[in-house]
Amino acid sequence: MKSENTTFKKISITFTLVTAMFLSSCDTLSQLSKALDLGTPTDSEINSGLKQALEYGTSYASDRLSKEDGYLGNLAVKIAFPEEAKKVENTLRSLGLGDLCDQVITSLNRAAEDAAIEAKPIFVAAIKDMSINDVKNILLGADNAATQYFAGKTTTSLEGKFKPIIESSLTKVGATRYWSDVIGRYNKIPLMTPIDTDLSKFVTQKAIDGLFYEIAKEELKIRENAAARSTMLLQKVFGYAEKAKE
Template sequence: MKLENTIFKKLSCIFAITSALFLGSCETLTQISKSLDLGTPTDSEINSGLKQALEYGTSYASDRLSKEDGYLGNLAIKIVFPEEAKKVENTLRSVGLGSLCDQVITSVNRAAEDAAIEAKPIFVAAIKDMSITDVKNILLGADNAATQYFENKTTSSLEGKFKPIIESSLTKVGATKYWSDVITRYNKIPLMTPIEADLSKYVTQKAIDGLFYEIAKEELKIRENAAARSTLLLQKVFGYADSQGS
């Protein structure tokens, strides 16, 4: 009888969630998960559920940013002139060289897009290395706990992987030449203080910053939006986390 009740509860849960998704019910998945007893997840379920969510979130962010305009078309992370070169950009635009500045901006964003896909195996390795303590701390931690974990564990590896790709891409798309032209022309303007900037280092850092920005968005989505919890395991694990935070 106990086994039959357990099976019935699981089937009821699956049916309710499916109905909400496919039959247009106004009851949200959050309300459903609260109305059904999914139970307290085991350590194994917490481990599997969180890692499943993190692998999906990091892969999705990496894939999205690696597409054309992944950086260039996203105003939140679009790479523009470094702060120390803003005066360069403004001066050149004021003397009719705006198109050259635009070429620099387009090309550095294309370089970041070329590198973004390389983040996936680095994140997968970091996820596999997580202990159950790491997993629980992330699950029950702040809304950006996973993002902070990845920043601490993967930034060095990402820099090592991204920089040569970005350097190659900057050359391929002409950014190095455009940047050199920009700096050369600026430095020839009378009374201007000559400027130098490490373009590949700057683009690498901004590419990584943009990647973590997108990962943070994915993390927040699955923590706050029950509809983003696409499996019963995720519903159970993050429903438990919700209950611990209330």
């Protein structure tokens, strides 16, 4: 009996060591999922997995951009002078009015940051409305398939939600006044073609563009980086998508 117990203990210790070595070599959920056969996900799993990923990605993008400097501190989405007003900025800076131009830029980005958080419920509604065919097409589609889906389904709603918030914020942070000062001074310069830009429309569009840019980054991350798939369900669903595209 003692010999049997000793043998059993040795087997248990050996199994534990082998398991530990295996798990240490699979030091991420990604590696572990590849080592295991997770099988083909059901339609229900695909639906749940993709929607889970999209809710996280859109929520994360919205939260990040709505923080102070979410736009202003992110060079990829920072809102600058409208293209037609670049000459305005350059001229005013050359005249020593750089601080005024900086105030305009800061106020435009603050307005976008105020509006960004309002995107979350719009995206949640769009995700809930997805059919299983929508889900499969997104999962097996291009790397920006989800972003393109959102652009088609939510842009109008985002514009309607963002614009009044941005208009209010532009007034609150002084952007309207700063902009009027900038354009007013520029338009008084002799021989210059007067500029007339719909500021709230411009900032609204740029805010939405920035939002989709960040969502596209999150989408690409979970498609290409298995370590970003934080649950076994996401590993299974996106692992299946990778194999299906091979």
